[in-house]
Amino acid sequence: MTEPSQSRLAVDIGGTFTDIVLETPAGRYSLKVLTTPRAPEMGVVEGIEKVLTDACVASDNIGVIVHGTTLATNALIERKGAKTAFLTTEGFRDILEMGFEKRFEHYDVFMDKPHPLVPRTLRLPVKERISGRGQVLVPLDINQVRELALCLKAADVEAVAVGLMHAYAYPTHEQIIGEILAQELSDVTICLSSEVCPEMREYERFSTTCANAYVRPLLSGYLYRLQDMLNERGMTCPLLLMMSGGGLTTLENAAKFPIRLAESGPAGGAILASHIALECGLEKALSFDMGGTTAKICLIENGTPERSRTFEVARMYRNLKGSGLPVRIPVIEMVEIGAGGGSIARVDEMGRICVGPISAGSEPGPACYGLGGDHATVTDANLSLGKLDPDRFAGGKISLDIEKSNSVLNRDIGDALGLKGQWPAIGVSEIVEENMANTARVHAIERGKVIGRHTMVAFGGGAPLHAGRLAQKLGIGKVVIPKGAGVGSAIGFLLAPVSYEVVRSLSMKLSQFDAGKINAMLDDMRLEALPIVQEGVVEGVDLITTRNVELRYVGQGHDLPISLDDKPLTNEDAEALGARFEELYKKIYGLTIGNMDIESVSWSVTVATEKPRPLKAGASTPRSLPRESSRRQIYDPGLKKTLEYPVYWRFDLEPGTEIIGPAVIAEDETSTIVPANFSASINSFEYIVMHNQYEGINDSGL
Numbered sequence: 001m002t003e004p005s006q007s008r009l010a011v012d013i014g015g016t017f018t019d020i021v022l023e024t025p026a027g028r029y030s031l032k033v034l035t036t037p038r039a040p041e042m043g044v045v046e047g048i049e050k051v052l053t054d055a056c057v058a059s060d061n062i063g064v065i066v067h068g069t070t071l072a073t074n075a076l077i078e079r080k081g082a083k084t085a086f087l088t089t090e091g092f093r094d095i096l097e098m099g100f101e102k103r104f105e106h107y108d109v110f111m112d113k114p115h116p117l118v119p120r121t122l123r124l125p126v127k128e129r130i131s132g133r134g135q136v137l138v139p140l141d142i143n144q145v146r147e148l149a150l151c152l153k154a155a156d157v158e159a160v161a162v163g164l165m166h167a168y169a170y171p172t173h174e175q176i177i178g179e180i181l182a183q184e185l186s187d188v189t190i191c192l193s194s195e196v197c198p199e200m201r202e203y204e205r206f207s208t209t210c211a212n213a214y215v216r217p218l219l220s221g222y223l224y225r226l227q228d229m230l231n232e233r234g235m236t237c238p239l240l241l242m243m244s245g246g247g248l249t250t251l252e253n254a255a256k257f258p259i260r261l262a263e264s265g266p267a268g269g270a271i272l273a274s275h276i277a278l279e280c281g282l283e284k285a286l287s288f289d290m291g292g293t294t295a296k297i298c299l300i301e302n303g304t305p306e307r308s309r310t311f312e313v314a315r316m317y318r319n320l321k322g323s324g325l326p327v328r329i330p331v332i333e334m335v336e337i338g339a340g341g342g343s344i345a346r347v348d349e350m351g352r353i354c355v356g357p358i359s360a361g362s363e364p365g366p367a368c369y370g371l372g373g374d375h376a377t378v379t380d381a382n383l384s385l386g387k388l389d390p391d392r393f394a395g396g397k398i399s400l401d402i403e404k405s406n407s408v409l410n411r412d413i414g415d416a417l418g419l420k421g422q423w424p425a426i427g428v429s430e431i432v433e434e435n436m437a438n439t440a441r442v443h444a445i446e447r448g449k450v451i452g453r454h455t456m457v458a459f460g461g462g463a464p465l466h467a468g469r470l471a472q473k474l475g476i477g478k479v480v481i482p483k484g485a486g487v488g489s490a491i492g493f494l495l496a497p498v499s500y501e502v503v504r505s506l507s508m509k510l511s512q513f514d515a516g517k518i519n520a521m522l523d524d525m526r527l528e529a530l531p532i533v534q535e536g537v538v539e540g541v542d543l544i545t546t547r548n549v550e551l552r553y554v555g556q557g558h559d560l561p562i563s564l565d566d567k568p569l570t571n572e573d574a575e576a577l578g579a580r581f582e583e584l585y586k587k588i589y590g591l592t593i594g595n596m597d598i599e600s601v602s603w604s605v606t607v608a609t610e611k612p613r614p615l616k617a618g619a620s621t622p623r624s625l626p627r628e629s630s631r632r633q634i635y636d637p638g639l640k641k642t643l644e645y646p647v648y649w650r651f652d653l654e655p656g657t658e659i660i661g662p663a664v665i666a667e668d669e670t671s672t673i674v675p676a677n678f679s680a681s682i683n684s685f686e687y688i689v690m691h692n693q694y695e696g697i698n699d700s701g702l
Helices: 040-055 071-078 142-154 172-184 202-232 251-256 264-279 378-384 402-417 423-446 463-474 485-495 515-534 573-589
Strands: 007-013 017-024 027-034 062-069 084-089 123-126 136-138 159-163 189-192 239-242 248-250 284-290 295-301 311-313 325-327 335-337 343-347 353-359 455-459 478-481 499-505 543-553 560-564 598-609 630-636 641-649 658-660 663-666 671-674 678-682 688-692
Touching (some): 007 040, 007 264, 017 040, 017 485, 027 040, 027 485, 062 264, 071 202, 071 311, 084 142, 123 142, 159 172, 159 202, 189 202, 202 239, 239 251, 248 251, 248 499, 264 284, 264 455, 264 485, 284 423, 295 423, 335 423, 343 378, 343 402, 343 423, 353 423, 378 402, 402 423, 423 463, 455 463, 463 478, 463 485, 463 671, 463 688, 499 515, 515 598, 543 573, 560 573, 573 598, 658 663, 671 678, 671 688
Parallel strands (some): 007 062, 062 239, 084 123, 159 189, 284 455, 455 478, 641 663
Antiparallel strands (some): 007 017, 284 295, 343 353, 478 688, 499 598, 543 560, 543 598, 630 641, 663 671, 678 688
């Protein structure tokens, strides 16, 4: 991938900022630039050129560029993807509309369901049918497919998704349709469900395939434009893309399956938090990533983030499961909250302060940016409360206007509620922090975890501003804020392995376990993943293979993941798999079901480069506290009064330095607020480690 002497670049496009990190043999350089949503590659190239200039590094000395982006998610949320058609087995065109056939909001008679990406007029039935056992019940009508291709051409569709019944196991008919469409529609994107999501469960498979087709023209066009612009500037190194599951893949594979990039930015943050947990010996960690548009929370145990096989995008109702479009891909399990620096605050009909999920983004941005924003946001509240330095925001690249912040806060919040002075800003800050705390509590409870037993790892431009207060509300005793926290997700990209996961559905009861059939399938899956990974690494790099199976009781609708050894399976392994499944089932649900057979649902194989074990943080020699750079008046919600906070420049603090709160530790890309009754020390990695002096006390008022 890259020689040790070469530098590495990481780029993370967020809804508000694009973060650039350059890692060189001499050290790390980083910066933030405003995202350019109409042409994201322009902001990326602008940021790269600036950081290379700052570091005096030539463009041809870059060994690899790692990139993550929210473009796929934004296109799905904003419905700005390609005009897409969907071909499916006759009689099943309405699966995308029917969904799971259940109400996710039982008491709302006017409940809004997620709208399919493909309208019914472009969901076209095909005469064909293969049974679940592979029998051809209705032969494929090839002439009809050619006629449908002509109809699609006349409709000027830009992408076609093909999803047939049981194609996850028997893809022949899908492959024939794909060949015909490629002949008749040469300029149209074609996605087959047997390639995008070869798993059972028709609704999720069809939804994922349509989502991939919907965003592929946009994402593939962007990626190849970016590659051309980088090549023109002498950066002909590999361009790797961060995937939602926490691994890196090649540009070609990302352009083919862009839906796998949907949660790429947050995944990088979870990788960083996992790395820090191992460095600092944290058995249980809570990753808290707050940027300009959203906040993300992820639970990490023994240095491994929770993972899932499915998530939802474009939810109609915030935090309400079932109200979005299901996408079945490997993903790091996290919960996302519409609570970033740009989240817009307002007063609703009941006189309550509400924050998010709508964001001011980068255009026009918060009011204090002076770029045309005219709504009160979290950033405006933080500026009004003194948490931000108006002259050094984003490394001094953006000058903040506190008068505009106070004006919109008074108009949007103060006038509506009769609040004066700092109280509108205090209200916005408290509400957004309580939203995040409540979501973290629910996320932990749903997984049987005690949130107060975790150490918070906070990063992103906004998280260090709110981490202390959030820890108070959650009863968390320790908070770690890493070096370069403001661009944490981009740093996580540089820690991620090159990897690829292949998933196949194969239903088999453990009582009828056929090890030979499973071993052959797993070997084929590894051979499929191997060349994709090898393309992104240099020769001689060690690769590891991990395998998993999802098991469930026969007749149930939910399954649990069980890891497999790297050796071939034998028929005798069925009993051991069943015992491990029941142990996990009892841990989660508190019981097991006797005399009930267990069956497999899906099998997965992941090939990845091996991640080196990080060094452990060591002891530091106590250091004297440097002189404070300034002082600010900041409201402390824990003490419910305004205090004078000394301000320290982070890079003046050496390992071993200890600060007693209240204090502000400022840096270019963020600032860390150390509340009263907290202490902060600098460890051997130059991370800020805050300790809550009232550890274990929940300050939420509940």
